[in-house]
Amino acid sequence: MSALIAHETVELVLAFNEGGNILWANQTAADKLEYERDSLTECDIKQIFRQEFRNADVKPFEKLQPGELQEMAAYRQNGSCFPVRVRAFSGKEEGIRILLAEDISDRKNMDLRSRKIRQDEEENIRVRNDFVSNVTHELRTPVNGIRGHATTLLDGVDGEQKKTVELILYCCDNISAIINNILDYGKLGSGKFTIEEKEFDFYTMMDRVIATHMAEINKKELRLNVEVDQKIPQFLVGDELRLVQILNNLLSNAVKFTMIGSVGIVAGKTKQTQDEVELFFMVKDSGIGMTQKEQDKLFQSFTQADASITRRFGGTGLGLAITKQLVELMQGSIQVESEKGKGSTFSFSVRMKLGKSGDAGSTPQGAYQSLISLAGEPQQDQEGDFSRFGEPANKEELKKRMDKLILSIELGTWDKAEVLASTVKELVKNSDDEMRRLVLRMEMAIRKSNYQKSIDACGVVKEAIIKRVGEF
Numbered sequence: 303m304s305a306l307i308a309h310e311t312v313e314l315v316l317a318f319n320e321g322g323n324i325l326w327a328n329q330t331a332a333d334k335l336e337y338e339r340d341s342l343t344e345c346d347i348k349q350i351f352r353q354e355f356r357n358a359d360v361k362p363f364e365k366l367q368p369g370e371l372q373e374m375a376a377y378r379q380n381g382s383c384f385p386v387r388v389r390a391f392s393g394k395e396e397g398i399r400i401l402l403a404e405d406i407s408d409r410k411n412m413d414l415r416s417r418k419i420r421q422d423e424e425e426n427i428r429v430r431n432d433f434v435s436n437v438t439h440e441l442r443t444p445v446n447g448i449r450g451h452a453t454t455l456l457d458g459v460d461g462e463q464k465k466t467v468e469l470i471l472y473c474c475d476n477i478s479a480i481i482n483n484i485l486d487y488g489k490l491g492s493g494k495f496t497i498e499e500k501e502f503d504f505y506t507m508m509d510r511v512i513a514t515h516m517a518e519i520n521k522k523e524l525r526l527n528v529e530v531d532q533k534i535p536q537f538l539v540g541d542e543l544r545l546v547q548i549l550n551n552l553l554s555n556a557v558k559f560t561m562i563g564s565v566g567i568v569a570g571k572t573k574q575t576q577d578e579v580e581l582f583f584m585v586k587d588s589g590i591g592m593t594q595k596e597q598d599k600l601f602q603s604f605t606q607a608d609a610s611i612t613r614r615f616g617g618t619g620l621g622l623a624i625t626k627q628l629v630e631l632m633q634g635s636i637q638v639e640s641e642k643g644k645g646s647t648f649s650f651s652v653r654m655k656l657g658k659s660g661d662a663g664s665t666p667q668g669a670y671q672s673l674i675s676l677a678g679e680p681q682q683d684q685e686g687d688f689s690r691f692g693e694p695a696n697k698e699e700l701k702k703r704m705d706k707l708i709l710s711i712e713l714g715t716w717d718k719a720e721v722l723a724s725t726v727k728e729l730v731k732n733s734d735d736e737m738r739r740l741v742l743r744m745e746m747a748i749r750k751s752n753y754q755k756s757i758d759a760c761g762v763v764k765e766a767i768i769k770r771v772g773e774f
Contacts, residue, residue, distance in 0.1 A: 314376070314386065314403040317393060318347040322355075322362040325398070334405060336378045347401070352377055366390040366401060376403060385410050438481045445481070449474040462751070465716070483620040490627045497631050501657040502542040504534055508569065511549045518557050519565065521721055523703065527566035527586075534571045535579060537657030544628050545652065549583065551625045552648050556587035561728040562688045562699055563588030563645070572651065580634075580653050588645040588688070597638055601626040625650075643689055691733040692771045700729050700767055708760050716751045723748045726763070733770065740766050 314331035318324050324345050332339040335350065347362050348355035353375050354365060366372075368390050375383040386403040393400050452470045459467055508530060519526050549567070556565040566586040573580040592600070601622050629636045632652035640646035688695050703725050710719040723745040730737050744759035 312404075314401075314405070316347065316350070316401045316403070318362060318399060318401065320363050320397045320399075322347040324350075331403075334378075334384075335376065336380060350376055353383075363399060366399060368392050368399070373406070374403075376405075434484055438484050441477070441481055445474055445477050465751075483624060486620075486624050490624065497541045497544060499539050499655065500542065501537055501539050504536060504538050505530070507542055507546060511546055511553065512567070514550060515553050515557055518554075521718065522557065522561065523706070523722070523725065524557065524560060524562075525564035527564060529566070529568045529570075531570040534569065534581065535574075535656055538579065539655035539657050540632065540652070544632070548625050548628050548650065548652075549585070551621045552583075552585040552650075555621065556585050556589065556646070556648075560587045560589035560645070561725050565589075574656075576656075578653055578655055580651055582649065582651045584647055584649045586645065586647045591642045591644050591646055592638075592640040593642050597640055600638060601636070688729065689732060691730055691737075696729055697771050700726065700771075703729065704760065704764055704767070708757070711748065711753065711756045711760065714753075716748065719748045719756070720745075730767070737766055737770065 311328065311330060314334055315326075315328040316324055316331055317326040324343050324347055327337075327339055327342045329339065331337075332342050335342065337345070347366075351374050354360070355362070366388070371387060371389050373385060373387050376386045377383045384405060384407045387406050388401055388403040391400045391402070392398075449471060452467050452474065456464065456467050456471070512526070512528060516526070553565065553567065564587070566584075568582075568584040568586070570582045571579060572582045626636050629650045629652060632654075634650055634652040636648065636650035638646060638648050688699055690696055703722050707719055707722040707726065710716075710722060723741075727738070727741045727745060730741050740759070740763050744756070744763050747755040747759045
């Protein structure tokens with residue numbers, strides 16, 4: 303029975319004596335080595351593993367110790383060879399050794415193919431990153447040239463021409479942001495990205511971050527709520543530029559995807575040791591929100607929550623992927639909580655070292671006060687749902703935005719009027735089709751900067767709102 307099993311096994315089984323003569327071989331060994339079984343038993347074990355026994359002084363019993371696992375080359379009758387993994391065992395009779403050999407050709411070939419694939423992939427990534435880096439650097443020159451000429455033109459034009467030049471500058475800023483994102487992503491992917499450690503003033507940094515977004519926040523009539531834990535040390539050591547980049551990415555998204563309501567930023571200290579502090583940030587908004595499915599792919603490269611978002615709001619889909627990697631490089635993690643139509647909250651943590659300048663445990667009063675002056679006193683969200691047409695909160699927002707819209711048209715501030723018209727469209731999106739058509743016509747008239755058509759369209763929209771939700 304044991305001989306039958308040995309014949310059927312997928313391993314090569316060879317029995318040899320102390321002199322190296324093969325006494326018995328199973329059928330698998332005969333097939334793999336391309337011998338007749340009878341002629342194989344006339345061979346020497348050194349003939350099968352000739353590379354291992356090319357030194358005549360090496361004895362089979364010394365080389366093939368019981369229990370040891372070794373990789374060798376087994377030679378066929380025609381002189382070709384294949385890799386095997388062998389293990390020797392002592393036979394029942396003294397002076398006899400049993401050798402089991404597993405053919406690992408397929409495994410070796412697979413390893414070689416895998417290694418070749420990895421090498422090719424690494425080379426492709428290197429070539430791609432070099433290409434992207436070179437192209438993006440080359441793109442900076444014409445973009446900066448266009449920006450410089452457009453800036454020069456801006457002082458000498460007005461009216462429709464000024465609006466066109468401002469649009470050119472806006473497009474240049476967008477292209478520059480895309481170029482920077484692609485460069486950062488390439489560096490992160492190739493492992494060339496490093497986090498710098500320099501001392502910086504945390505509260506001054508927060509002032510600058512918030513000031514950067516105030517113009518857009520005010521333009522969209524959003525409320526900004528800021529909470530900064532005064533226990534955060536003033537001076538920290540870390541990569542201020544990259545922390546600012548993370549906060550700017552999250553805040554710009556919050557503002558971009560919020561038409562009505564508020565955005566907020568919270569900064570706190572969760573842990574502090576003798577030389578290190580862990581900071582926790584939250585960026586909240588009352589914007590478009592996301593489903594769970596959209597959240598699952600949010601931090602992937604070149605993706606956004608929905609394809610329509612790219613068409614509506616623009617972007618490369620790299621911002622959050624870069625943000626996630628930057629947070630992780632700062633020994634932190636990032637999460638998102640969101641509900642469709644009810645806003646999003648991004649939270650992340652980072653670790654920083656404590657600075658040595660000044661009192662690391664105190665907060666300068668002026669810095670925090672400047673945050674309050676920029677942001678205004680924190681306000682509570684109004685009760686009700688802004689997006690539900692006809693609800694008290696929706697009605698109040700509509701009245702406020704329509705009054706400001708008409709004033710903007712009368713003053714000729716068309717940029718502001720366009721933003722307000724988009725907000726009104728958002729506030730009536732859950733009304734009937736006729737109402738949405740009226741608002742769309744109004745928005746088109748405003749985009750064309752046609753004063754009389756815009757005023758007339760606003761009047762029609764205002765009457766329609768009054769008819770559906772009552773006097774306001």
